[in-house]
Amino acid sequence: MSEPRGSFSGAALRGAAIAAGGLGLLALLVFAAGARVEAATFGLAIAGIALVFALRGLYAVAYALASPLPEAPAAAMTLRSRGELLDERRRLLRALKELDFDRGMGKLSQADYEAVAATYKMRAIEVMRALEGTADLHPELRALLAARGAVQASAPAAGTTTSDAVVAVNVCPKCQTENDGDARFCKRCGAELVA
Amino acid sequence: MTIATLGSLTILLIFLMSLVAFGLSAVGARRRSSRLAEAGVQGLYATFALSAFASSLIIYAFLAGDYSIQYVQHTSDSAMPLFYKITAFWGGLDGSLLFWVLLHTLFASLAVRSNRERHRDLIPHVVAVLSVITAFFAGLLLFIKDPFAPYLIDIPATGRGLNPLLQNFYMIFHPPSLYLGYVSLAVPYAFAMAALLTGQVDAAWQRSVRRWALFSWIFLSIGLILGGLWAYEELGWGGYWAWDPVENAGLLPWFTTVAFLHSVMIQERRGMMKVWNVVLIIVSFLLTIIGTFMTRSGVVQSVHAFGEDPVLAWTFGAFMLVIVVFSFGLLRWRLPLLRARGELESALSREFAFLLNNWLFLVCALFVLFATMWPTFIEWLNILVERYPGALGWIEPGERMVIGPAFFNRYMRPLGLALLLLTGVGPLLAWRKTSAENLVRQFTGPLIVGAASTVAPALLGIDSPWGLACFGLCGFTAWTIVQEFYRGVSLRRSKRPQGVVEATVGLVMRARRRYGGYIVHLGIVLMFFGWAGNAYKVEKKAQLQPGMSFELGEYVIRHDGLRVTEDWQKEMITADLAVLKDGVVVDVLRPARWWYYQLPEQPTTEVSRYMTPSEDVYASMQEVDLTTGWTQLSLFVNPLVNWIWAGMMVLLAGALVCVGTRRTEVSDE
CATH class of the missing domain: 1.20.58 (Methane Monooxygenase Hydroxylase; Chain G, domain 1)
Structure with a gap:
């Protein structure tokens, strides 16, 4: 299920590619075809991007439905x-x-x-x-x-051995910080604690 | 294909997609199929993508001036600045509903994205609930209020333009901010429902929800204060809060969210009030829907209401009924799982203070709700009696009446002061039980300061009991906050030698929620301090000709003449008023009236004020006669009013500390 969602860098790359393509198209329209650029042009460009985004969303639904997932997600941590x-x-x-x-x-x-x-x-x-x-x-x-x-x-x-140590307190010999009874090193200075 | 057709088609797709997402995740949750659940999540994302597309289409229509679309023609014209053209998107009913859908799907996607691994079992249910809400609003757009509805014949060539009253900086950001608060409350609701559905009613769902609730609360606060500033600067009646139904609609979920943010702490520490927290979430969400309904359907007469619309009213009514039945039915079903672990042991405990706080906030919310709806309710009864005489027996509903600010103030003032008192007392009490010596140690300082700050203004000649009580409580509460900071800093410094500043910053950063909360409390105290100024405000109406002077409290207002100017949009009449204190001119006020060419029958009032920390001198022009120079002015001295805005800033800063940002959280690791 990695394709439509993609890893973060992949999605960013695709987004950048789409944006670059759109800008290229805009530049082509302006310089080659002599189109007039005004606010509405940008509005249209944004709408175009949103359309691509929307179509991609619809595709992702179909993709998710079509791809057989393991019913129990594997232990591998993403x-x-x-x-x-x-x-x-x-x-x-x-x-x-x-x-x-x-x-x-x-x-x-x-x-x-x-x-x-x-x-x-x-x-x-x-x-x-x-x-x-x-x-x-x-x-x-x-x-x-x-x-x-x-x-x-x-x-x-x-x-x-953690069983009965929760209540006791272990004071650090170096910095006098109160540590939990089961701690082996001081949480402040890292010095080893005498059990 | 025209933009209008494409837009309507997209809305149809949003509607269908949200139903599909609902179906997929409901079935996925039932069959425990992660494939269907995943498809449901993707469906939710897709509804957001589609809403973004529909929104960009309508913005494009505004920019391109496509007046074949009714909504565009109604709320814009070609001469409007670019900025207002874009924000006209939410300037009217239809567009603001689309904006609702856009924000709702955005928040839904964000919430699901950031929680999908942590709460794997909850997610399909969350998606299902959120999708039903999307479907409702998309359905409204599709069947009742299509923002893309075109003119079929006689397409106008020009637009009608946005109401000039709404062409104001605050007004541009006030609605979206309230909307952000409203809409984001759907996320906690969906998580609560999912927790009930799955039976996983432990603290897990609340961890996801607390931040969202805080976030909603911040935006509601910003929205409310911007609305207040707008009223203060634009409407010209000298105040900032008039208990207008639309303002109240924003206040209602604010109350219940505050209550939730407090009571969730009891659940965390003591395992109590589980049912109560779920109820608060349900009620908050319900109130956002009621708020939208009140503001958008025109059921309650108000300056904001956009006109009567029975179909919309019935649809909303049915939706609200469904929410109530579904949520409380679910709650009833899961009641055995929600039994409390701890119990209340003493009235002198933090828990009890929180409980009182919750009751008071709920009372505030219910009072405001009923007082706001009462006139409408009476009107409904009248209609009922008209149609079916004798249906109510001997009860005569009477005339529709107006419940004014005086009524609200009379009851909300004591409630507000009681809450301020709790703001001070609550943090001083210990959990479970406060011992006698602890009580003395905690309360001596604040009580002395409180008494001093009651007596001092009394000696300065303030005789209003409410004002004095407010000053006293402000002193009391402010000192409790100072004391908490002082003791926290000393505790830190006793453990490790460090500077005061370093210790304070460390303190706030380490226990962000607690000290952020105290900063929010400080903001509240400042705001109450500002409200206390109402006890000695000066309000005068004056009829002046150029050259005349008028005495206003400690000030003298001198009319220095009138000017008429115009620009491409409007004609303006401005008065020059010199403000004199002890015979010296301290400022010149320039209140004005503007006649927009597009709406000449609705001139706007431009307020001018002289701001100092201790008071505002505020002038607005009511009537003006250019031939004789007679100018009718409303003049006010509003003491301490600027402290309210300052308090708001402090409150927001505190809230941001509570939320924290991911970046700082990573950096302190």
Whole structure:
């Protein structure tokens, strides 16, 4: 389904080609045929471009109907969806910071802070994992499943222990920033934290 | 093929294409076929492309002066400047409906494009809802108000020209700005409906919707303020807001959008008010349709209404009924999914302040709506009684009456002040529950400033209770904002040593929504400060001959003579009025009356004003007799009025901070 939509540069290139063609035609009319250029001429030119655009839109509908798509979209991440995920990650991280600030200003109790922050963090972890493109399970989920005997507790689950660390606070020895309990490096200065 | 035929054909195509897009995505959503859904999305894009083509055709017709098209002949002439020829596109009913379709399809395409990966399941439903709305308006264009309708016989050689009142800078941008706000509200509505249809009523749909709602709200604000400026500068009655039905129509969705922007925060933080948020989105969208209906069908008599049109009224009525039944039916069906997670624990909490804010905004919206529609309602009852005597039993509907600005002001003034109070109180309260010591810590400063700013104007001789209350609340609220900034900056600086400016900028950029919101609040405070000036405005009518003087408050107005001039478009009579303060001429006002050759029976009033931060001296000319030199003038001293425009600028700046731009977001990564 890449043809009518095209990649961004392809669409831009085509647009530029159409615009250049139109300008060329206009120049030809003016200089070769001695036509008079006035506002209406430009209006007509714009209408012409819009017509091309409209016909292309109609073609795209037919094309989409005609091309058999895989019913379940493949896992391969397009550039666009990657951008959206990055966007979402940025927003989630900012929301977390804002929440932290709220607590600092005395507008939010510790309990509320933890409850809301936990949901944001879960979502952020999901997004980051999607960005990394790893198809394997979330470590915490793996640990849970392992406990129930559904999956063998394999190597990757051992390294990260995240289960009970959400509430604890880990103060950076260098800059005294409060980090989450499960953090291994300081979010401000990057120094390694003592667990 | 003429432009007219091609245009009508394109509109037919838009109509059909939107139905096709609806069908494809509805079936695609049902069968979970990504092929059909994709075709539906492409269909939506195609309706935009076709609308762009139709719009470019009508603009071409304006530029080329194709007077065989009725709409072009009615709203333009060959002598009009190029700029007005282009903007005449939305100068009348038919064209503005096409403009509606153009903007609607544009927004629909943008919204779908930027969300199609993130909310894959929602998209077919969104496309379906948006396409139905497109189909409705395209249908209106096709069957009732075709902007390309040609003259079949007797094609006129010249155009009639755009109403001179509308040939004004503000008037060119006021309608499109309101339109942008109106039309973009369809996107949140479509997402809300899609969320209900799919049952994915978590916070996901709101993330996509919040920015759109903010965007709509910004454009509604710009549109309202431009309308106010236009009334102030062009109509010459000394004010900027007269509760005219068309102005109200823009205000209604503004109220509900503000309410939504606030209550969505409660849902985010506390998981409450889910149903309420959906209701607000539905109501906002409905109000945009009602607004379009009120302004465009002529149902409500007003300076803007373009004439009675029963067919249009019935069509809109039916559409609105469909929206109500569909939306609320869907909501009822999904009610179990929308149960709240949190609950209200204390009246001294942020949630409760937000709740009050929401109620007040809704009350404002409903009050304005009913007061605006009341005269029309009475008239309908009269028609009913005329046709079916005894249908209402003993109820006598009475005469159609006019509800004037005084009525609106009487009720909206306390409501507005209550909202201003909440603007101050809300941000001071903590979520869930505010402790007693916190209360003292938060409220001491603002209360002192509030009291001081009530007493100070009283000592200066202002005795209107409303005015004093307004000044006091402005001081209170302004101080809460200052305090929030101050505390935020100190908190930042305590965590990391940095300069005050750096900390402030960092503060605003980091918590953009919150501090952007505070800046918006500051803008609101400034606007209220400007409105408070109404408490001591001076309003005089004067009958002057050249050489005579007139006392106006602290000023003296001296009539220095009349001038008659003309250009190719109009004849102008201008008065020279010297403005004296303490015997010194501070400015010369030049109010005028212009007679356009094309519309000599409707002279326009050109206002002139002397602007200072503390007041405007405002003069407009009502009647003039050239033989005797008698000039009838309306003279005003409007205190603090310029603060309203300044407040608006601050408000917009704050709103832009809230929206943020992609570029700055990337750069701070």
